Amino acid sequence: MKVDTLFRLDGRVALITGSSQGLGKVLSRGLAAAGARVVLNGRDQEKLAKTTEEFRSQGYDAYGYAFDITRKEETDPAIERIEAEVGPIEILVNNAGIQRRAPLHEVSDETWNEVLATNLTGAFIVSRKVAQGMIQRQRGKIIFTCSLMSELGRTTTGPYTAAKGGVRMLIRAMCVDWARYNIQINGIGPGYFITEMTRPLAENPEFNAWLMGRTPARRWGDPEELIGALLLLASDAGNFINGQIIYVDGGILAAL
Numbered sequence: 001m002k003v004d005t006l007f008r009l010d011g012r013v014a015l016i017t018g019s020s021q022g023l024g025k026v027l028s029r030g031l032a033a034a035g036a037r038v039v040l041n042g043r044d045q046e047k048l049a050k051t052t053e054e055f056r057s058q059g060y061d062a063y064g065y066a067f068d069i070t071r072k073e074e075t076d077p078a079i080e081r082i083e084a085e086v087g088p089i090e091i092l093v094n095n096a097g098i099q100r101r102a103p104l105h106e107v108s109d110e111t112w113n114e115v116l117a118t119n120l121t122g123a124f125i126v127s128r129k130v131a132q133g134m135i136q137r138q139r140g141k142i143i144f145t146c147s148l149m150s151e152l153g154r155t156t157t158g159p160y161t162a163a164k165g166g167v168r169m170l171i172r173a174m175c176v177d178w179a180r181y182n183i184q185i186n187g188i189g190p191g192y193f194i195t196e197m198t199r200p201l202a203e204n205p206e207f208n209a210w211l212m213g214r215t216p217a218r219r220w221g222d223p224e225e226l227i228g229a230l231l232l233l234a235s236d237a238g239n240f241i242n243g244q245i246i247y248v249d250g251g252i253l254a255a256l
């Protein structure tokens with residue numbers, strides 16, 4: 001057994017949705033550093049081009065494809081182009097996600113639909129198309145960015161919690177349908193990491209005090225601390241891990 005290459009991804013094509021910034025960007029850098037050819041994504045062309053250029057200037061094999069994961073008419077052709085131009089997608093990271101905070105009784109239909117469309121349905125739309133190729137090739141890794149809200153509620157995060165809880169069961173549903181084709185479907189579950197999405201929380205002293213009390217490790221996570229779990233699930237090291245979520249949360253889910 002070659003332990004030194006167990007986590008390597010040399011030449012494998014990885015599509016990471018929502019990777020023009022935030023956790024997706026850091027996760028993509030981790031995959032690229034392990035040898036993957038990374039396909040970056042987001043809706044904003046300019047931001048995506050800037051991130052792709054940054055990766056290339058760092059010597060990574062990176063490509064940018066802008067599309068909105070909630071729109072099948074954009075995602076299906078984009079995935080076909082990626083597979084024709086970069087190569088068959090071996091690793092898909094369903095990472096794009098949004099948060100809209102309000103108590104549930106004040107959530108509009110538009111907000112509910114927007115959050116569910118992005119965080120749950122969009123991931124399904126992309127996975128369905130990518131899995132069709134993976135099934136033909138009898139090989140693939142699908143990894144979701146989950147959340148503590150895949151397990152627990154928190155006030156003002158109702159649509160997000162419903163969507164991320166749905167993702168937890170979508171992982172299991174995909175596993176029972178697709179594991180037979182040598183596709184591994186799993187999730188990483190970040191605790192609290194500072195990104196554009198969580199910056200308002202990080203800048204709120206009251207929230208910070210609550211989080212330090214609630215997190216056994218007594219700190220925010222550094223996004224790079226997610227890379228180890230991702231590489232386990234994206235590489236041959238995880239070939240018999242299926243339907244699981246690995247939480248990287250400083251112990252939050254272990255504590256009451």
Ligand SMILES: NC(=O)c1ccc[n+]([C@@H]2O[C@H](COP(=O)([O-])OP(=O)(O)OC[C@H]3O[C@@H](n4cnc5c(N)ncnc54)[C@H](OP(=O)(O)O)[C@@H]3O)[C@@H](O)[C@H]2O)c1
Binds near residue numbers: 021118189194
């Ligand atoms: N930050 C945390 O502490 C934390 C904790 C737990 C889970 N998460 C999860 O981690 C993931 C990334 O979060 P983040 O904090 O890195 O967020 P972020 O900084 O807001 O980045 C979100 C990314 O997703 C893209 N995106 C949003 N909607 C999209 C769509 N419809 N189609 C394609 N791309 C889209 C954005 O680019 P455009 O705006 O250009 O489309 C951006 O690149 C999310 O699933 C989130 O729920 C984050």
